[in-house]
Amino acid sequence: MSNILEMKNISKSFPGVKALQNVDFSLKKGEVHCLIGANGAGKSTLMKILAGVYTKDEGEILLDNQQISIKNPSDSMQLGISTIHQELSLIENLTLAENILLGNYLKPKGGFISWQKMNKEAKRIFDLLGVKVSPTMPTTEASMGLKQMTEIAKAIRSDCKIIVMDEPSTALSTDEIHKLYDVIALLKKQGYTIVYISHKLDELYAIGDRITVLRNGRWIITDHIDNISQQQLIQHITGRAIEKVQKHIQRF
Template identity: 60%
Template sequence: MSEILKMQNISKSFPGVKALQNVNFSVNQGEVHCLIGANGAGKSTLMKILAGVYPKDEGEVYLQGEKVTMSSPADSKRLGVITIHQELSLVEHLTVAENIYLGSYAQPRFGFVSWKRLRKQAQELIDRLGIAIDVDTPVSELSMGHKQIVELAKALEGNAKVIIMDEPSTTLSENEIRTLFTIIEELIKQGITIIYISHKLEELFAIGDRVTVLRDGKWVATQKLDELDQASLTELIIGYKMEKQVRSTEQPNFTELLRAEALHTRQISNVSFSLGKGEVLGLYGLVGAGRTELLKALYGVDPLSAGAIYLDGNQVKIDSPSKAIRVGMGLVPENRKTEGAILGLSVEENAVLPAYDRFANGGIISLGRIRSEIADKIRELNVKTPDALTLMGNLSGGNQQKVIISKWLIRKSQIILFDEPTQGVDIGAKQEIYKIIQRLVAEGASVIVASSEINELQEICNRILVMFRGSIVGEFRDPQAQKEEILKSAVTGGTTLWNT
């Protein structure tokens, strides 16, 4: 394979931070080159330099052997380097065809756009990807997977040579991920090169040819993926050998803490289950199965139309998050940036938000007690922040997640609900979050974890409940030994109870 892209001795600094230090990164034409590193490793900065968002301080960029300068995203696109961001840049109320040609409509004749020609060309681009999508459909009516395909069609319209895909599978179902991989393979056949960024190691091994690892703003390694395994790649990413957390197969003595009986909302139907004291209970299912909706029902976000919730044998009415907090429940939501944190407030303000009453005496809040406890939690949870007054938005995703968890530790919640707790965080932070969950239960809390990652649930849960179309269809009491049955239940909706 010939080299299509070379970034040589790239350095970039921000006030007080050396984001990149003499980084070398080269990509061969027609390969899927994966780029990985812990949060703060420098991969986003490197790609933003390539995309023309940031100017580099030092170094050179070569495209097809020629030295180039990307001083703006328009320069990058003109040279054939296209970025597909995690948050898609589509206009929901416009059609597929209009989105594909947005900003670069086909050459008008006599001052008018030929919509017939535009739709025809848009359909040809979609057809190149091998997926049946009507280009007259408004984007708002598409699934997330099909929206991703529209973004790829936009890249083809821009005559892409190199496509940067930043966490492309975050919001996709398993079927949509398989479709995405099929399309990537088709793009490679057409001579297009892919730079693939993801925290999900299994995806890298499934689709990638080579991988480049960055750590602390420096190049660590570039290797063929078939010469590595997950353990060795993890060691390159974090810089030391990770000891996998192994959940004890011994079941805790079951003492019921929470019981849900025949819960109904607009999204879930006839859901019944129990949660034991000191238990980690998993919720698994495909996208749309009802995992998030069940957590929202328990937390009082979605009102119950029928059913009952019991705590310590007593029925409780939870019709708002404030009621849930008062009875000892906390939620770590799927979307931490919009639902779990206030990015414009400090770490300290976020951490104490639901627990101010704990630090009040006669209506007067003790800032000294607050700061002392928050300092303890920052140390205990290994939150990487300059200080507690740093804005939440300046932290990495993994550290934001740990601050959100700290809210419920400070509140001393007895039940904590986690929705996709490690989504978008690096492998090191992921293992730290697993340790935090295990410590929570060791200290007497109970945990419900909803996740689309079956391996994650197998690693940390005592039991796994499988959801399908808004209902619980399976219970697995030895999840580490039942992966195939769990997956089958999630796909088919077959009711299963495992007593082993």
Template identity: 50%
Template structure:
């Protein structure tokens, strides 16, 4: 990076919330024109530090130097005026307004003092979008754009505010691989313009793609800042969690091919064609493929969410034809969905209420809830799955992503499900919580459960699975046994279809 000046220095930042020390004398320095990654486990203090920078929280102690001047950030407006823009994971665009209106919202060009100058608005918006090398119709409503293009509009909005530093919080969480590649290219364009970026992501491989440096936080404290080209992913993991991460693969144990829990024979749905697939007792079966390949659709077909147009489905040896997920649940099938917040949990309810939703009838006696038995069983699951929560009465929305995922798993174990379908089981959770979820999944297979894991992370499936099926365009493109797992062969199959 040469002798670039520092655009940002956060020195000795501390923040306390009612006796809970969220940040303790944290330091962060970012150079002009640099992509500086910020990482740490859930609860490490990343979001709190960025909210201090954005003016959402006031710091209890410390100082901020921005563009080599003492900064007095008291609210988001004062932060934005300095040239700091924050793009949160939940984008702040107004879907019914056009791209141009969103980019310049609050600062529209005017003519005759009171009238909006549409020609100038269109011209300026096109210039900004063109500067990022993306073709987007600036008069199109944002609601018509893909998630990837909405990210680009957020970046253009930041540039319109003359941002010198852009904070990007989990920008790739909902992007396809193609959209992520576009984002990588746009980030490079921003660097070339001398704009600095703080990039927050749980996906470690991304940091090495886009970043120059990385700062690690743990338990609200500064751990280290490293040049990414001088550190390995394993070393970074050790800094994040404070100890080396176990990379043990699931031990190869003989899987009984006699007891089939799931059998799909020539299954067709509106997204799948001629699917023949089996899941055996005690097996972890992986589903891999690019976005739109049909991974999720296989889970939905088994779970009764997508109707079968043709073919036969057998569960525990018996032929079934599910008309709804409720019928699949009665046969011991459970789905841990990709979006736990919108599909897996009722966020305004407590841990215990979420855990017993599918099995509530098991805890009623003549219409009355048997609270003591119910609480006993929920507490047992919370303890076995190591859910970190103040109590089972705590609201599930206040838990970390990893602990929310454990609550989703707990509710299906209370339902006595023996076939578990996981769709992107570690999406949006930190590296330490990932390891805990892996242990849970492996433990379930050891107890004889049948497990199917659909994931876009190949390394995850290689570590977890006994067998892997690769999907391509709604078809099975290939199948690999654990001893044959080779990244190049699997990726070739996923990209070419065979």
């Protein structure tokens, strides 16, 4: 399967820090590609370049084999790339539906907002995700898991091709994490491509197709996750040989 996205030889420096050094990263359509590394490995920097938060110093980005320029978050969104940051971007005093269609309200003749159409559209997207909730619920009343689903619904509504999820399970309960897994599986079937950033190894093995490891701002390995044992993965992340890995290690 050909790559839907390629980031080639990406480098990024901040004052006194070489955050990324000639990093390669690629995505295939419909895959869940896990991105992992210790703190400071460069994974968030790489995805912020894709999201338009940072601009790269060197390298090139290709989408559907066409070279693209991402100078700001608007560029990224227009190219069909949606990023769900660790700190969610929902406006608490709006309803779930208002957050999903924020900036893109459905308007009938006359230019006034059609609340009925907006709520109907939000419900349609929630139904696609298997989420049973009233779209008129105030966001302040939503659980963290439901807020995460609302962010995903926003991404779908924006006609994205690629969804980047940065540590999406951090504040979720066990049940909410399993619901997130179900939604990711559903998105895969619908042809969405997912980048999943997490430190939790059990999550990566539960949902991932391929995995890329970064260490100290450099690319280390990309492979199908079934080809890498947890012990090998930890060795790639840390750069040190590990004689024994406890079964229940989940975080670094």
